[in-house]
Amino acid sequence: MINNKEVDFLAITIKDVAKKAGVATSTVSRTIQDHSSISEKTKKKVRSVMKELGYQPNLAARGLVNKNMRTIGVILPVSDGSVFKNPFFLEMIRGISKACNEKKYMVALASGTTEEELLESIQTMAKGGRADGFIVLYSKKKDRVIDYLHREKLFYAMIGKPYEYENEIVYVDNDNQLAGKDATDYLLALKHEKIAYIDKKFDQMMSKERLAGYKQALMLAKIEMNPKYIIQGQTKNNGLEEQVRKLFSSENPPTAIVAGDDLIAMELIYLLKEINLSIPEDVSIISFNNSIFTEMVQPTLTSIDLHVTYLSEQVVEKLVDFIEGKQTLAIKVILPHEIIERKSCNWQTGEART
């Protein structure tokens, strides 16, 4: 319908405003920035003309001279399919987007099907002067993305604890070890002693930490850890499902599970129901994230809320401080978690928790 060229009606610029207001372009520019050197009277006049003409500053021009585009690149994990289906990311993206809006930053997405592609995307944004800083939404070992960001001395921050350069990176995280311990302690308080830890993706930093917390809780409770109770995703011989079936049909099955996240907990609930175990009567389950799924299963899931939205707001804030030079230290922010009790945990006897 409309041709590119035809629609190319000249946007109104600082020049148009200046002419109409009878001032110099520099005066308009300074008015936009609310410079103290411009008289209120002039500002008022200029502002009214700006409004009248519907002036909006050209961000490319501004970016060119300021060498900052007020844009934050959000780096998604390489989408091999599985990881990225976790709605967790949606919550983070949404939180970041919201926080950026408030700070008048834009958010640009960097993604890729392979690590190469992702790196290229980041590079274009970085060297192209398109993003002033980056937020990395995941944390994994030997990450070439982190290496790149670090080597190029770009501004970046992470959600989650980094594997490397820990002391040089701005990051926002939960105390995942404590969360793992708290989850386990919660089950211990319900008199469970045979507690399993089941997760899928053990390459993620947070999984490691939660497992450490689980071990710590058992140790402090002087309960000997049973290595069979720890399932770390699929092995080369067995899928997660098989391993779980085997564990629960063994001689000495667990009475409770700490699950890696709500999604895994959901799957476990189905699996266990299939082998005729009742939840929470036979097996109690606690998990992490407190996502929408917690309310969608039967029984509803007791889960640890990690305050993802707040996490996202915080990364944005810290990164922006860093970009704008208000803060130059590699600050870490650790947010608290909170157990949200629902119906998936019982006393070890199988009696309802009262």
Next chain:
Amino acid sequence: MINNKEVDFLAITIKDVAKKAGVATSTVSRTIQDHSSISEKTKKKVRSVMKELGYQPNLAARGLVNKNMRTIGVILPVSDGSVFKNPFFLEMIRGISKACNEKKYMVALASGTTEEELLESIQTMAKGGRADGFIVLYSKKKDRVIDYLHREKLFYAMIGKPYEYENEIVYVDNDNQLAGKDATDYLLALKHEKIAYIDKKFDQMMSKERLAGYKQALMLAKIEMNPKYIIQGQTKNNGLEEQVRKLFSSENPPTAIVAGDDLIAMELIYLLKEINLSIPEDVSIISFNNSIFTEMVQPTLTSIDLHVTYLSEQVVEKLVDFIEGKQTLAIKVILPHEIIERKSCNWQTGEART
């Protein structure tokens, strides 16, 4: 650790390349664009210098002169919480991001907590020359966002069928009426006659269309439609849950359900199980989206795949064609759907489908 100013080491520009290669900046520029007027020999030399210096074009500068930023703004629905938790959006975002990468476009997110905020965000991007076009991820009635995009004659495309300006908007969609009909036909073929249609959000265009398809299927099968069998989210008196309970404890309960999407189907499964109905023995369920959830419930869900990823790729392609003037008509692309059979549907007798 690192201060803003210190890190501000001058990026290498076209000038640096020109000097080192012993040519003019215009030659470098033309080499980048692979202009036919430059000799291969010169190009080769310039390119090698570019590589050596690690040159990356400054996108802001380029955008300033070209008046296009090779950026697509992706407009998320106003996040009142509920809608946005649907992982559906994550899939769309991912698909769009992937397609944009391939076309060397960047994706910028526009979001807001209120419609005002969202509009402001879009406006900044549009008038600020930040985005060349927009993709709207949802379709709702009386949308001020669409009004704005339309009034300002911006380039935009939608996923889903628009309420207004249908003949002037580039969009990509499924044939949702046909999908609704096919879902219903599938149940009819299993000898079900008492089929309910249950959805949550009836302000969305696709819900309306699927319902129309449901009605059409019944009509063609000469089955009288029972208005009680249609539940359209919560009314002012009753929540969805209450309505469903009531329907299934009524004298003449349905034996099958067409559910608005997988999430709703999941909830329905729990609900029905709670009132001691077996699925698929007592009630068959078919839904839409074929998301990860289909494999997470017991029984696994028969669901209609809408090819979301492909949908996303298509919007990007069409929008880019439009932006670049390769295509000036308000083209629509309708993608096929596909029933993915799993375990949630039986013959009306309650016997397993074989």
Next chain:
DNA sequence: CTGAAAGCGCTTACAG
């Protein structure tokens, strides 16, 4: 308190 001028890094007629 305000303006004229230079410059950010690129592209593109216009010459040659």
Next chain:
DNA sequence: CTGAAAGCGCTTACAG
């Protein structure tokens, strides 16, 4: 086939 010059829309010393 290549280069010198103007210009995209803004900001910021530098004068006054």
